[in-house]
């Protein structure tokens with residue numbers, strides 16, 4: 001999954017989407033995932049990173065990740081709806 | 085390297101110019117223990133969901149209420165409203181503190197007797213008292229609060245039959261300026277019905293009129309309504325003294341004080357708007373003391389306070405079963421406690437707090453119970469930190485009416501534990517099981533054989 005290119009992500013967990021003019025706030029794990037997605041990391045890479053660094057099991061992470069991605073789509077932050 | 089605590093990733097749209105009524109961060113801490121007992125341990129040992137009662141909170145609340153009245157009035161007596169919570173452990177705590185019992189059915193009367201309350205310390209209210217119930221009450225010397233004329237006539241008959249003079253009061257309903265006015269219970273003050281009942285009792289001479297009772301409603305936010313009610317009862321007492329030279333021994337103001345729960349649709353939390361015991365006590369005792377009742381015959385003041393005494397002492401612990409996204413993107417969290425055991429969620433926005441540490445980000449969500457029913461909603465709008473399957477929540481202020489109005493539906497009702505004054509945990513009600521649920525059932529013989537399906 002790809003993020004919109006111009007998306008601005010701050011260290012403190014704020015996201016600005018210049019296309020829509022909308023702003024979002026993220027918690028720490030959300031910021032981390034969004035940054036990794038922006039760097040073009042795959043789901044596997046993100047998963048490995050979290051399992052190594054956080055107190056979380058495979059299923060719990062996957063479940064939370066799915067939900068987070070669904071919200072990115074819901075907010076139109078992913079590029080999926082756009083033409084490349 | 086130690087691993088970090090995982091919080092579900094969260095993204096939330098910022099609404100500019102629209103202050104969020106819930107705030108962007110949670111203003112409170114997790115509830116990790118109750119009276120010094122860890123919630124994690126409680127749930128590991130007793131299961132989920134689980135009701136927890138704090139004996140300390142019951143006693144402290146009772147003492148606060150008692151002090152508010154007894155510092156303003158010479159003779160005060162509380163009578164524990166059984167219907168509010170009739171778990172024996174709860175009733176016995178109130179009785180140890182000095183409360184009488186206030187009951188509204190034959191079952192509750194028997195339960196009070198079983199809890200060691202003497203008949204002379206039982207107040208018997210309610211519209212449905214059978215001949216057998218009244219006979220029991222008369223034989224135990226309880227105070228019978230007459231609800232309607234049919235009951236008055238039945239009591240006259242029983243007095244003849246049993247050759248006893250039952251001790252009675254009448255329940256009076258009246259306009260106290262609050263809406264809705266409860267006029268279905270008792271005899272009306274304004275239209276003269278109350279006087280008609282009093283005259284019948286006094287002239288009939290078969291019943292001993294000992295008191296006057298009212299219960300003007302429940303979750304009454306205006307102490308002045310109690311002042312009006314107390315004045316009207318005092319007025320009847322003064323009338324009885326002058327007309328019949330008869331002094332009643334008590335005035336019973338019923339229950340109805342608001343608890344700190346937040347009513348649905350209320351803008352401010354109940355903990356900010358709920359009048360103090362002092363405010364109610366002031367309204368009631370000033371009205372009585374300023375009335376024309378003779379100082380030589382000051383009646384005892386009885387209070388049947390229910391929810392305001394026990395709501396804070398009850399907690400419901402529950403676990404997150406699942407999270408899902410609704411079609412509109414809203415987060416729905418499903419927990420294992422449904423409205424069948426949390427009846428009060430129909431009128432309160434109960435406070436829900438995570439039982440484990442959380443970050444400062446929150447998400448608006450809806451909390452569903454586990455029942456396969458659309459009405460099974462614990463909180464319709466709430467902003468909470470993200471929670472994972474297996475996380476625990478604490479639902480606060482559930483001590484009143486839930487453990488009496490709960491119903492068994494599709495699964496078993498949970499255990500109830502009480503934490504005592506020394507932080508020891510006691511199981512005070514077992515969870516149900518298949519044999520408990522089925523023990524009253526029978527089936528006709530022709531249904532014995534079921535061919536293997």
Ligand SMILES: Cc1ncc(COP(=O)(O)O)c(C=O)c1O
Nearest residue numbers: 165299302339340388389390391
């Ligand atoms: C006669 C009577 N007394 C006392 C109570 C307790 O009321 P509350 O819980 O509002 O204090 C009730 C409750 O309905 C009642 O009917």
